[in-house]
Amino acid sequence: MIAxxxxxxxxxxxxxxxxxxxxxxxxxxxxxxxxxxGPPLVQPFRDVGKLMMKESIIPNGALRWLFQFxxxxxxxxxxxxLLYIPLFGQPALFEGSGDAILLIYLLTVPSIALVAGGFxxxxxxxxxxxxxxxxxxxxxxxxxSVTVVSIAWRILQVTDANAFAFSSMAQYPIWDLVGPLGxxxxxxxxxxxxxxxxxxxxxIPFDLAEAETELAGGLLVEYSGRxxxxxxxxxxxxxxxxxxxxxxxxxxxxxxxxxxxxxxxLAVIIDGAFFLVKVLLVMFVAVALVRSAMARFKINxxxxxxxxIMTMVSLVGLLLIWADMML
Amino acid sequence: xxxDSLKRALWIYHVNTGSCNGCDIEIVASLTPRYDIERFxxxxxxxxxxxxxxxxxxxxxxxxxxxxxxxxxxTPDPKVVIVVGNCGADGDVFHESYNLVGPxxxxxxxxxxxxxxxxxxxxxxxxxxxxxxKLEGATTKETT
Ligand code: SF4
Numbered sequence: 001m002i003a004x005x006x007x008x009x010x011x012x013x014x015x016x017x018x019x020x021x022x023x024x025x026x027x028x029x030x031x032x033x034x035x036x037x038g039p040p041l042v043q044p045f046r047d048v049g050k051l052m053m054k055e056s057i058i059p060n061g062a063l064r065w066l067f068q069f070x071x072x073x074x075x076x077x078x079x080x081x082l083l084y085i086p087l088f089g090q091p092a093l094f095e096g097s098g099d100a101i102l103l104i105y106l107l108t109v110p111s112i113a114l115v116a117g118g119f120x121x122x123x124x125x126x127x128x129x130x131x132x133x134x135x136x137x138x139x140x141x142x143x144x145s146v147t148v149v150s151i152a153w154r155i156l157q158v159t160d161a162n163a164f165a166f167s168s169m170a171q172y173p174i175w176d177l178v179g180p181l182g183x184x185x186x187x188x189x190x191x192x193x194x195x196x197x198x199x200x201x202x203x204i205p206f207d208l209a210e211a212e213t214e215l216a217g218g219l220l221v222e223y224s225g226r227x228x229x230x231x232x233x234x235x236x237x238x239x240x241x242x243x244x245x246x247x248x249x250x251x252x253x254x255x256x257x258x259x260x261x262x263x264x265x266l267a268v269i270i271d272g273a274f275f276l277v278k279v280l281l282v283m284f285v286a287v288a289l290v291r292s293a294m295a296r297f298k299i300n301x302x303x304x305x306x307x308x309i310m311t312m313v314s315l316v317g318l319l320l321i322w323a324d325m326m327l
Numbered sequence: 328x329x330x331d332s333l334k335r336a337l338w339i340y341h342v343n344t345g346s347c348n349g350c351d352i353e354i355v356a357s358l359t360p361r362y363d364i365e366r367f368x369x370x371x372x373x374x375x376x377x378x379x380x381x382x383x384x385x386x387x388x389x390x391x392x393x394x395x396x397x398x399x400x401x402t403p404d405p406k407v408v409i410v411v412g413n414c415g416a417d418g419d420v421f422h423e424s425y426n427l428v429g430p431x432x433x434x435x436x437x438x439x440x441x442x443x444x445x446x447x448x449x450x451x452x453x454x455x456x457x458x459x460x461k462l463e464g465a466t467t468k469e470t471t
Contacts, residue, residue, distance in 0.1 A: 027365075035360040043368050046336040050379070055403035057376060125374075224376040224403040 007093050012079035012237070014087075018276075019236035020044040022243070022283055029288040044236065048229050056225030061122040070117030071223070071230035077109030078234045081241035086166050089254045089271030099164035100148045103245065107144075107200065110238050111137050114202075114219050114231070121222035129218025132208050132299050139306030140199040143192040146314040150189055151249055154178065154321050170252035178324055185320030190250055192314040197286040199306065200242045201235070205294040206302055239287075243279045246286065251278050336368040337455065340378035342398055344431070346385030347420075349445040350412035354382060357448035364452060375401040380458060382451075383437075386414040386421045387429030399435040407438040407458040411451055416440050 024041040031038025058067055084098040084106065092098075111133060118130030148164070155172050156163040163169075174186055199206040210218040220231060254271040297305065343351055357364050358371065372378055375398045387395060399408070408431075413419035415431040431437055438461045441454035 031363070031365060036363040037366045038363075039365050039368050043336065046368055050336040054379070054405070057401070057403050220377070221374045222376055228377060 008079070008083055011082045011087075011093055012075075015079055015082045015237045015240055016233055019238075019240035020048065020233070022240055022279070023236050025280065026283060026288050026291075029284060030292045033288070033292040044232075048232055051224075051229035051232065052226055054225040056227050057222075059121060059123070059222050062222065063120040063122070066116055066120035067222075068227065070113045070120060071227045071234065073116070074110045074113035074234035075230050075237065077106065077113055078237035078241060080109070081106055081238065082244075084166075085241055085244045086170065086248050086252070087244055087275065088268075089275045090268070091170075092166055095165070095167060099162060100152065100166065100169075100249075101164050104141075104145055104148060107242070108137060108141075110234055113234070117223070117227075117231070118219035123222050125221045126219055129210060129221070133202075133219060135299055135303055136199055136206060136208070136306075139303045140196045140310075143306060143310040143314040144196050144200075146311065146318055147189045147193045147196075148249065150185075150314070150318040150321055153318075154182070154325065157325060166248050166252075169249060173252050174250065178321060180324075181327070182321045182324030185317040185324060186250075188313050188317030188320065192310045192317065193246055193249065194282075194286045195305075195310050197242055197246060197282075198290055199302070201239050201287065203287055204291045205297045208296055208299055208302060239283075240279070243282050243286070244275075246282045247275065247278045251282075336370075337379045337458070338370050338372045338377050339380045339382050339455075340372055340375045340398075340402070341382045342375075342384070342395060344383060344385040344391040344395055344415070344429070345388035345421075346412060346414055350384040350414070353445045353448055354384070354411060354451060357451050362448045362452065364455070367455075369455060376403065378402050379406055379462075380455065381406065381408045382411050383408060383415055383431050383435075384411045385429075386418045386424070386427050387431055387434060388426050389428055392428045392434055395431070395434055405462060407461050408435055409439045409441060409451075409454050409458055410437050411441045411446060411454070413442055413444045416442060419444055 021041065021044075023044040024039070027043060028038040028041060058064055081103065083094045084092050084103050086092045086095075115130045115133050115137075118126040118133070151169065151174050152163040154174060154177055155168055158172055158177060159168055161168045161171075175183070178186055198204065202210055208218075210220060220228060223231060254267075255274050259270075341351065341354055354371075356362065375381070379402075381399065381402060383395070385391070410416055410431050414421060415429065415437075417430055418424075418427055421427060428434070439454045439457045441450050443450055446454075
């Protein structure tokens, strides 16, 4: 019972620390790629600390309870994600009770919190931002689901266990199952999942819901102080969760067994560190590199990109994996 | 946490009250790789609700006066106001215009002036450092 209570709290705390740390790494990497020095790695912690001590203004026209509840919902929703994703090379905390399908649904909770907060603040900028976020959500949902389903379908061909469970995905890494044709298909799926990541996180080129230059902060325009800090924290946790999801789907490998480490403690430490490196690499490709190389999409371009291009890419990936299986 | 995190994570909102754009370009220049104010955790934000510092440029035209007051009211405490450029301090080249209600300190309280037409980015960064000292005074007063 106590473990059931303390576990999620512990995961939430670890998730926020690691998430904020990755946010700092990301800002630093982007600064370096733009030939700047960039902020220190602890900058996101300072930002949150500062926001905590600022005044939290609730605008007159806002729906008070929803305005204050949405940031909390965003943090809780993001922390819940971490309970169902394998972290640090270990199985997820609630491994038995939820799988990838549940996770696809849970992924929408933080976005819905953002949208609700945006509408509740009754600012026209926030309303436009909230609508954009909804359009984006509809967009990236499809490539994301196709990717998860294709991987699970391929795993289903070799095992009777629940193919959507992350334990089966770790047991049968998708790369080991497919032949040459399927390899191309899996790569396409990886590309589409990586393109979903910045959209899921609201980063450039898909940061149109918060678009600082045109929407003055969009969804978050009316938020200040503690409420803004909670959204900031929630986004950091969600970032970590989504990156861990990419790792869990495509790179569920550990190295401890491979390099012949037998002691359990040492193996746990090595796999944990290796996991952090994997997340860092995925973040570098999916977030930092994309962010410094591209400008913001317009909303119609973003939905065409997800609904047409990336959906096509992931469907072709699915077909190739199927063909690889049948031939 | 505390004052240290406030000092090292200043978010800036830039209000243009009718400037000639010279000062605004210098503010943007301080974000470039050469000056890189993000090193100190300083970030330009899009909404006064997120800001700790208001960077005000320009001599305040009649149209901008109520907006400037509102932007000041919308910024959460603790906050500082930095006037960038001679325009905001005394009207500069526009001082004879019929359409001015400035300078800025007639409308909202100003903490730091950065002089120059336009000031160099170094001077703007120096102004922000002066604002740190101001904030330090303000928060210690509040807590004691
Ligand atoms: S101080 Fe000079 S450069 Fe700045 S806005 Fe005024 S006229 Fe332009």
